[in-house]
Amino acid sequence: MDQAVKTLQTWISESKNIVFFGGAGVSTESGIPDFRSVDGLYHQQYAYPPETVLSHSFLRSHSEEFYRFYRDKMIAPWAKPNPAHAKLAELEQAGKLQAVITQNIDGLHQMAGSRQVLELHGSVHRNYCSKCGRSYPISRITESSGIPVCEDCGSMVRPDVVLYEEALDMDLMNRAISYLRSADVLIVGGTSLVVYPAAGLIQYYRGNKLVLINKSPTALDQKANLVISGSIGEILSQITL
Numbered sequence: 001m002d003q004a005v006k007t008l009q010t011w012i013s014e015s016k017n018i019v020f021f022g023g024a025g026v027s028t029e030s031g032i033p034d035f036r037s038v039d040g041l042y043h044q045q046y047a048y049p050p051e052t053v054l055s056h057s058f059l060r061s062h063s064e065e066f067y068r069f070y071r072d073k074m075i076a077p078w079a080k081p082n083p084a085h086a087k088l089a090e091l092e093q094a095g096k097l098q099a100v101i102t103q104n105i106d107g108l109h110q111m112a113g114s115r116q117v118l119e120l121h122g123s124v125h126r127n128y129c130s131k132c133g134r135s136y137p138i139s140r141i142t143e144s145s146g147i148p149v150c151e152d153c154g155s156m157v158r159p160d161v162v163l164y165e166e167a168l169d170m171d172l173m174n175r176a177i178s179y180l181r182s183a184d185v186l187i188v189g190g191t192s193l194v195v196y197p198a199a200g201l202i203q204y205y206r207g208n209k210l211v212l213i214n215k216s217p218t219a220l221d222q223k224a225n226l227v228i229s230g231s232i233g234e235i236l237s238q239i240t241l
């Protein structure tokens, strides 16, 4: 075990108030592509950049194109939790981890057994009618084609995910801030910390055990107390309870 991972092990062993903040990198290790890493294939298939497609106005004006992208790139019903999800769930069950705050929308933390999961950008598993509000599971999207519609009123069913131009849930943000303020150890993983609101939220942490685990350097490496370079799954799976 390398020295940085040993230090992380010590901090985890000594704490009962760990908070984890995760980004897309946590999900890419389950095979879910980060839509921001645009590939050549994408350019051939879509006429608009992802930031345009995944916006509130685009959902309204180009619903069919939105759902084509969404079904293709944003939902992965086959995906399974990886060792990072599993270890975080174990840490919660052991009473050591208080919350997972995530920018991911895939529900893999809950699938791994985590209970206190704050999904800042919503979840593909929750969907609702844009007119009457009726709730629908993900199957409403995956088992339909074109624009998914409400059984009751025929209006468009949309995912409960935060699109560009849409506001974050402030109650959820305040809960996240409260966890971050009181955390003893804060582990930030799989995020370059450039996507809103990640970088801003981390500022609320007041402790001296800020751990960054990422494959590449991040904007906050200077502020971190411990920087571990590598796969979040490989690193967390070395931790023992």
Ligand SMILES: [Zn+2]
Binding pocket: 129, 130, 131, 132, 133, 134, 150, 151, 152, 153, 154, 155
């Ligand atoms: Zn409806």
